[in-house]
Amino acid sequence: MYFLVQSRPIKLHETAMNDRILAFIPAYCCAAQIPRVLKQFADPEVHGLFDEILVVDNVSPDDTVQAALDCARAMGLGKVSVVRNQKNYGLGGSHKAAFTYAIRNGFTHVMVLHGDDQGDVKDITGVLRTGRHRDYDCCLGARFHPGAQLRGYSLLRTTGNHVYNWLFSIGSGRRLYDLGSGLNLYRTSALQSFYWLKFHDNLMFNYCMILAHVQRSERILFFPISWREDDQVSNVKLFSQARRTLGILWLYVKDRTGFLSREFREVPVESYQFETVASRL
Template sequence: MDHANQTGKIEKLCVLVCAFNESGHIGQVVRGIIEHQACEVVVVDDGSSDNTATLAEQAGARVLRNSENLGKGASLKRGFEHVCNQGFDAVVVVDGDGQHDPAEIGCFLDAYERTRIPVLVGNRMADTTGMPYIRRWTNRTMAWILNRLVRIYVADPPCGYRFYRTDVLPFIMSDLPRFAFEFDVLVHAALRHIRIDSVRVSTIYNRKRRSHVAPIRDAWLLLQVVRHHFLLSRRNPAFGSFPE
């Protein structure tokens, strides 16, 4: 950990994949990561009813199993606790549905080595060809909300393709469920003055695949995040900081 902070290089990297009923993609995702990056791959199987866990193990991943479907937030939290406990310098989060190009993991590592910025979020908004209109609108709306809430600009806040230096994870961990977790993490980072930047990644969508996102439920969760942090900022404007 200290070596990564002093040199800007990541010596021990984990790639974390959260997956729920992804038997059609998970093997290819894990093999693609291993092909492009020398690292440990950890898959959190979120109570899948198919053979996601078995296929992930056969492809070379270490698998952590949730006994039931707890949602992406709980899976990310479990994965983050694992990488912190195992002494990794950094973690790259990749979705298990094949919509992230494993070859672009190197883009996050290059960006970190150049900038030392400890939280990097994928940005698909530079080329939205193939992205459904509702997703483009959602991404831009969430970017606007985040900017208004904590005065930072992240072009693509819902993007799950991310890099975190592990020493910042305890300071930005969220207890919120499902997809609200990822937005809340960015809010926590901003409030603690942990630097955040974006890395351009490809826009890959499988229109035949059913999304795990539930628009009404997740919009309600997002509103709860915004309300919570708005009230907190009203009570305590100097919420806290993380020393660089």
Template sequence: MFELFGNEIIDRKDLEMKEKILVFIPMYNCEKQIVRVLDQLNGEIKKYISEAIIVNNRSTDNGEQAAIEKIKKMNAGFPIKVLKNRENYGLGGSHKVAFNYAIENNFDYVIVLHGDDQGSISDMIPVLENGAFKKYDCCLGGRFAKGSKLVGYSKFRTFGNLVFNVIFSISVGKRILDLGAGLNLYSTRMLKSKYYEKFPDNLTFNCYMLFALASYKQTYRFVPIVWREEDQVSNVKMTRQAWQTLKMAVSYFFGRKKFMLKDAREKKFKEYKSDVFFSTED
């Protein structure tokens, strides 16, 4: 039996099946924001979450302790763990830690929610509620998708992002509405080959995930989100990032196969390991 939800036709059997969903929160020097991010794991979203992990990438502030103190006061109803990377792996490396964790622990999906509180996990509720996420390999937060809202985001940065969305759309041959927001949902089915292991460990990791969409014929959809810039401190060096992004798009366009086979990491870690620093299961 099928039902229509908005523009999505969903099999009712899919709605009745409980999926095992991991929420992954990468954290680096966001002591002020991490408490607010943990507050997001309340309300309607709770029924979809099987477990949450915070992956601390060797922060130099008090974010780890702030997170632990907040978790102790929560009544989440699902396990929450704080993991600490053994080395500074970068944002991409933290993704690898979390993706590997999801695969090894038999999760069906991973929701990525950045620890700096720019995105809201509640924006994923519509695709979770109607089961539409099961039709895709990934549902990606689209800051520039129809229905999205930008708060405190400059017109200059908005224009720059729109230009690069067009460049990437031409490069990969698919419509790209965001090069990497801090809110995404991935099926572990698409991750099990661990094709991401040789992707850069820096902020361009999400760009490589977009290249993978085209190269491996993954299905996807962009989800409208609210994106805020308030008290966050950006780690993006805009000029350098723009140049790197342009070079990647051009290189992929003129040699997809070679581009995807190369090891794009600056430092080649043998493995990406973290230790459980705190767990509500202890």
């Protein structure tokens, strides 16, 4: 089942079939999980959908980079690149580095799959194979509706997410099924104005993005995903994040027209850059 939020008609020329899709995997302290994530692309029907698989390590203090290199070499797909941010930019900052890379290298879409192995890339392959993604500016994985599957997710976090989805839906005026999962796809042409550059560099980045999609009247497709928590280590402090999340919604409700130009970062970064450790393994 798919859920869509649409605000304007689709033009025929927007359904051109010359896709170049970047699979972006943000990773931080994922040495145990990153091989499992990369192995999701071993299926030819999966890796055949992507032109490059980009692992962006956010200066992990563990062996995430080496684990990614070892797995990529063993897989031998010829399209896995491993890079390391020049400094710890946060999850949002890693998105910004990957978005910039996708724009500058001519990718039509960039898919995000978190490196902690909570999501499954196969949840989006049906959308890609049928070409439905060409009709939308973003396709967002949704964890919290009857079509999704959750494993190991606490009742507190599940309930809290449902409440926040409801609050953001009311505040934005559009039905939102998830505020930011670890499996999303973006049309690169919709990112080219760099409107996202001033958004938070931390975990709040996705909350800014979902409200930006609404404010920009973008076409959104929500699709159900499977989500699990096994050996992942969460960096989220639930109650402090809940308060900050509400603060973002309040800023949007208070000043929708100024939301996209607001500077959310405490310390603005001029350029989100990474060094390439290995390319096209």
